[in-house]
Amino acid sequence: MRRLRTLLAAGAMTIAGLTxxxxxxxxxxxxxxxxxxxxxxxxxxxxxxxxxxASVQRGFQVYKEVCSSCHxxxxxSYRNLLDVGFTEAEVKxxxxxxxxxAGPNDQGEMFTRPGLPADRFKxxxxxxxxxxxxxxxxxxxxxxxxVKARAHHEDYIYALLTGYTDAPEGFELSPGSNYNxxxxxxxxxxxxxxxxxxxxxxxxxxxxxxxxxxxxxxFMAWAAEPKLEERRRVGIMVILFLVFFAGIMYAAKRxxxxxxx
Amino acid sequence: xxxxxxxNFENPVVNWIDQRLPIFTMMNKxxxxxxxxxNFNYFWNFGALAMFVLVTMIVSGIFLAMHYxxxxxxxxxxxxxxxxxxxxxxxxxxxxxxxxxxxxIVVYIHIFRGIYYGSYKAPxxxxxxxxxxxxxxxxxxxxxxxxxxxxxxxxxGATVITNLFSAIPVVGESIVTLLWGxxxxxxxxxxxxxxxxxxxxxVLLAVVVLHVAALHIAGSNNPLGIEPKGPQxxxxxxxxxxxxxIFGLTIFLxxxxxxxxxxxxxxxxxxxxxxxxxxxxxxxxVPEWYFLPFYAILRSITFSIGLPFTDVVLIDAKLGGVxxxxxxIAILFVLPWLDNSPVRSARFRPIFRWWVLLCLxxxxxxxxxxxxxxxxxxxxxxxxLGTVMYFAFFLLLxxxxxxxxxxxxxxSIANPVLGGNAATAK
Numbered sequence: 309m310r311r312l313r314t315l316l317a318a319g320a321m322t323i324a325g326l327t328x329x330x331x332x333x334x335x336x337x338x339x340x341x342x343x344x345x346x347x348x349x350x351x352x353x354x355x356x357x358x359x360x361x362a363s364v365q366r367g368f369q370v371y372k373e374v375c376s377s378c379h380x381x382x383x384x385s386y387r388n389l390l391d392v393g394f395t396e397a398e399v400k401x402x403x404x405x406x407x408x409x410a411g412p413n414d415q416g417e418m419f420t421r422p423g424l425p426a427d428r429f430k431x432x433x434x435x436x437x438x439x440x441x442x443x444x445x446x447x448x449x450x451x452x453x454x455v456k457a458r459a460h461h462e463d464y465i466y467a468l469l470t471g472y473t474d475a476p477e478g479f480e481l482s483p484g485s486n487y488n489x490x491x492x493x494x495x496x497x498x499x500x501x502x503x504x505x506x507x508x509x510x511x512x513x514x515x516x517x518x519x520x521x522x523x524x525x526x527f528m529a530w531a532a533e534p535k536l537e538e539r540r541r542v543g544i545m546v547i548l549f550l551v552f553f554a555g556i557m558y559a560a561k562r563x564x565x566x567x568x569x
Numbered sequence: 570x571x572x573x574x575x576x577n578f579e580n581p582v583v584n585w586i587d588q589r590l591p592i593f594t595m596m597n598k599x600x601x602x603x604x605x606x607x608n609f610n611y612f613w614n615f616g617a618l619a620m621f622v623l624v625t626m627i628v629s630g631i632f633l634a635m636h637y638x639x640x641x642x643x644x645x646x647x648x649x650x651x652x653x654x655x656x657x658x659x660x661x662x663x664x665x666x667x668x669x670x671x672x673x674i675v676v677y678i679h680i681f682r683g684i685y686y687g688s689y690k691a692p693x694x695x696x697x698x699x700x701x702x703x704x705x706x707x708x709x710x711x712x713x714x715x716x717x718x719x720x721x722x723x724x725x726g727a728t729v730i731t732n733l734f735s736a737i738p739v740v741g742e743s744i745v746t747l748l749w750g751x752x753x754x755x756x757x758x759x760x761x762x763x764x765x766x767x768x769x770x771x772v773l774l775a776v777v778v779l780h781v782a783a784l785h786i787a788g789s790n791n792p793l794g795i796e797p798k799g800p801q802x803x804x805x806x807x808x809x810x811x812x813x814x815i816f817g818l819t820i821f822l823x824x825x826x827x828x829x830x831x832x833x834x835x836x837x838x839x840x841x842x843x844x845x846x847x848x849x850x851x852x853x854x855v856p857e858w859y860f861l862p863f864y865a866i867l868r869s870i871t872f873s874i875g876l877p878f879t880d881v882v883l884i885d886a887k888l889g890g891v892x893x894x895x896x897x898i899a900i901l902f903v904l905p906w907l908d909n910s911p912v913r914s915a916r917f918r919p920i921f922r923w924w925v926l927l928c929l930x931x932x933x934x935x936x937x938x939x940x941x942x943x944x945x946x947x948x949x950x951x952x953x954l955g956t957v958m959y960f961a962f963f964l965l966l967x968x969x970x971x972x973x974x975x976x977x978x979x980x981s982i983a984n985p986v987l988g989g990n991a992a993t994a995k
Contacts, residue, residue, distance in 0.1 A: 352832040383649050449843075453649070456834060457842035492852070532842075535652070535659040542660070543830025550823045557816035564812055568607065568804060 336492050339460050339467030344526070349533040350461050355544055358537040359530050361393045366509055367527025368392070370520050372402075373507050375451065378443065378498075380431035383452035384531055387425040392530060399425050406430045444484050444497055455525070455532040462525050464490065469521035472500040599785050604803035605810055606791035608982050612686075613789070614817035615679040621818055622672045623777065627770050629665040630714075637717065639763040641756045644719035645844040663833040669711050670836045671825050673859035676704065677933075684904070685925055687913030688790040694905040696787065699780040701901045703773060708860070708898075710769040713762040715857055720841030725854045727754045727762070733867070736888040753847065794913030795978055802982035853943055861940030862933050865952040866959065867894040868944055893956065900963045907963055910970035917976040920969050924962065932958035 345363065347354025368389065371381070386403035390396065406423035408430060413419055423430065433439035439447035449457075458464045467490040475487035475494075485495040502520045509515050530536075576587040576594060587593040636655050638647035651658035680700070683689055689697035716727045731748045735741040750757025788797070797803045804810070828835065836858055840851050856864050870889035875882040884892070900907075908921075915922040932955045939952030 350832065350834050352827075352835070355831065383646065383653065388653075453842040457839050459839050461839075539659060539663075539830055539833070543826060546826045546830060547823060550819055550826060554816065554819040554823065557812065557819055561812045561816045564808060568809070 336490050336494065339463040339490055341463055342466050342522070344462050344529070346526075346529065346536060348462050349455055349529050349536060355540055357540070359392070360526055362511065363523045363526040364392045364530045365394065365527075366511065366513060366519075367523035367525065367530075368394075369509065370502070370507055370524040371451070371527055374501055374520075375524065376429075377432055378439075378448040379451045380433070380439075380448075381429045381452045381531060382431055382450055384429045385425070386423060386427055386429065388531075388534065390425075391534060392527075396425075403427060446497060448498065451528055451531070453532045455529045457532075462529050465525045465528060466521050468496075469502055469524070470517055599806075600811075601805065601807045603785065603806040604788070604797065604800070605806045606789055606797050606982055607802060607804045607809075608791050608793060609789070609810070609813070610792050611817055612678070612682040613791075614814055614821075615675050615682060617814040618675045618818060618821050619672065619679055620777065621821075622668055622675055623770070623774065626665060626668045626672060627774070629661050629668060630767075630770065632661050633665055634767060637763075639717070639760055641719060641759055641845070644717060644759060648718045660829070663829045667825065667828045667833060667836060669714060669857070670828070670859060671821075672707065673711070675821070676707065677859075680704070681930070684929070685915045685922075686790055686792055687794050687908070687910075687915070689905045690908065690913050691905070692787045693784075693790060696780060696783045697905055698902060699776055699783060701898065703776050703780060704901075705898060706769055706773040706776065708863075710766060710773065711857065711859065713766040713769070715841075716759065716762045717766060718841060719759060719845045721843040721845055721849070721851050722838045722841040722854070724754060724845035724847065725851055726856055727758065729854055730856070731758075733887075733891050733894075736885075736891045738888070790913060791982065792914060792916065793979060793982055794917065795982065798981045855941055858937070858941070861938075862936035862955075862959075863894050863897060863940075865936040865940035866897050866956050867891065868940070868949070869893065869953045869956040871949060871953075897959060900960070904963060904966075907966045908970060909967055910973060910975065912975040912978065917978055918973055919976065920973040921966075924965075924969060928958050929962040932956075932962065 344351075345357065345360035347357040351357075371379075386399055389399050389402065394402070403423035403425050406427070407420050408423045408427050409418055409420050411418035431439075433442060433447070436447050455461050455465055460467075468488060471488045471490040473487060473489060475481050479487065479494070481487055481495055485497055486499050487494055488496045502517050502524075504517055505515050507515050507520060513519060533539075576584050576591065578584040578587055578593060583593055633651065636647065636651045636658065638644055648662065651662050653659075655661075683697065683700065712726075712730060716723045731745055731754065734744045734748065737744060746752065748758070748761075749755070750761055791797075838855065838857075855861070867890040870886055870893050872889070873882045873886050874884040874889060910918060910921065912918050915925055935951055935955035936959065939948045939955060942948035
């Protein structure tokens with residue numbers, strides 16, 4: 309047992325060493341930690357937590373009405389919305405509201421048709437160059453994975469969306485950029501996207517800035533890690549089995565070795 | 570048939586095969602009755618764990634390769650398709666991505682075990698050398714595998730690491746062009762890295778076969794570092810060590826599964842969820858955690874080496890860093906000859922024991938810490954101190970071997986003269 313303890317201690321040290329692996333911090337302050345129903349896409353101690361789907365659905369509304377005019381989410385399909393509680397009829401209607409370029413048909417020509425649930429989310433710009441040209445030279449990032457692609461994940465996205473203030477005295481803002489407390493360098497090209505009552509929620513939730521930021525962040529967290537709940541559910545069963553099996557193997561090993569000690 | 574052994578298996582089919590190809594006899598000899606020192610501690614599980622991880626990586630990797638597209642325009646999205654639309658794709662990918670980290674954790678502990686208990690000493694030098702070759706192959710395979718998702722860290726990590734070869738005088742630039750298949754990291758680079766990432770694990774497996782074959786000639790070392798003197802010192806591998814290995818494997822799997830299911834991105838970098846963009850350089854380019862100690866050694870050489878009192882530069886800082894980094898692995902090859910002490914186990918080597926625990930081990934953690942930080946003070950200094958300690962550990966071994974007075978060795982594994990705590994480790 310003494311050996312086993314040494315080994316466990318060595319393992320713990322290894323983990324401690326690993327988790328201290330540095331991430332680029334930049335010069336922006338660390339975003340304050342918020343409470344997320346799912347605990348965060350990268351949260352370890354959230355074994356039984358899942359997404360707040362009412363919030364994810366509201367977040368989709370914010371994305372659709374606000375963000376999607378500049379930001380693509382090309383890794384998602386309309387059918388994926390079934391997973392957050394939209395009905396089949398709703399998903400069909402959401403998809404059909406988009407005009408999708410398809411083809412070529414048997415005449416060799418491209419044509420447009422209403423969107424289908426199997427279509428990917430329609431991007432606001434036909435290509436990256438067009439997106440850059442319309443946005444001061446730099447394409448707005450795709451939001452499919454944004455929550456996993458930034459340090460501090462949900463907390464950072466929420467802080468950024470609610471972090472717009474007037475530039476402090478003496479801070480030189482170049483034309484076309486906006487002051488944001490949490491953006492590295494503080495000068496962000498994106499203008500403040502969310503305003504009080506900028507959307508009217510279909511479920512009647514008051515659309516404060518904080519509420520919208522929280523909802524759209526929940527939506528983007530789900531978009532980045534759609535298998536989070538399945539992952540945790542399977543994980544619990546796997547760990548339970550392994551702990552049980554380890555107990556059996558330990559007993560078997562003890563019994564066997566007791567003959568030779 | 571003249572030399573074939575007579576087989577006495579009960580199952581007639583097994584018997585028929587065994588008389589023609591004695592594979593069952595071999596398996597029984599090498600993994601059944603194979604005499605194994607009876608005093609292994611749990612450090613001796615890590616070889617079997619490494620083998621398990623290698624197989625896991627090959628199997629999960631083959632399934633990933635069925636869905637992955639090795640083209641710069643499609644690679645990133647094809648990985649995300651695996652995560653979203655392939656049945657159990659998220660699990661296979663997270664197993665593979667975290668499996669790389671697990672492989673290095675297991676192998677680093679396995680190497681530590683080898684050093685602490687002197688497993689590299691005669692007659693096991695060749696086993697050790699095969700092991701260092703395995704480490705090198707692992708590093709190459711892991712590096713190229715990290716490039717395949719074609720995220721920002723994939724691309725910029727590949728750019729930084731392949732550029733290192735340009736430090737080699739005369740042929741350096743040509744080597745880099747050859748690695749890239751062009752004049753920058755681009756589609757040809759991704760294609761050849763994918764081909765090599767699929768090939769190298771099988772080369773690695775072949776070297777593992779040699780590593781294990783050589784081990785079965787010399788037999789295993791053990792925590793006392795003395796050879797078994799007879800049957801009373803050994804146990805048959807099966808069932809004693811198969812049982813113990815499976816128990817250890819289960820504990821390891823709990824650790825592995827915790828990462829796969831509850832923290833699958835903890836060991837990765839957020840930037841690798843941004844598609845590669847040759848026009849945007851990340852603020853800090855960091856390799857995967859398991860390369861950080863070596864990356865720190867690379868960055869520790871911040872000075873050029875020239876002829877004193879002249880401006881002649883013999884080795885500039887970049888080449889110096891590359892030499893130091895490759896030297897940190899190369900020095901492992903000569904470890905069996907640097908350490909001239911006749912005693913293997915650190916248990917009986919009062920100086921060597923603390924030399925490992927207070928010089929080598931801290932240097933590795935210091936380097937890993939410094940390698941993950943930006944190239945500024947005090948991290949550069951910590952990295953340089955770590956580099957000095959790392960190399961000092963190896964280079965001062967001949968002196969330690971000479972001045973150290975080893976403790977008396979037990980007469981045999983079964984009857985240790987010291988009795989009590991130095992006896993058989995469970």
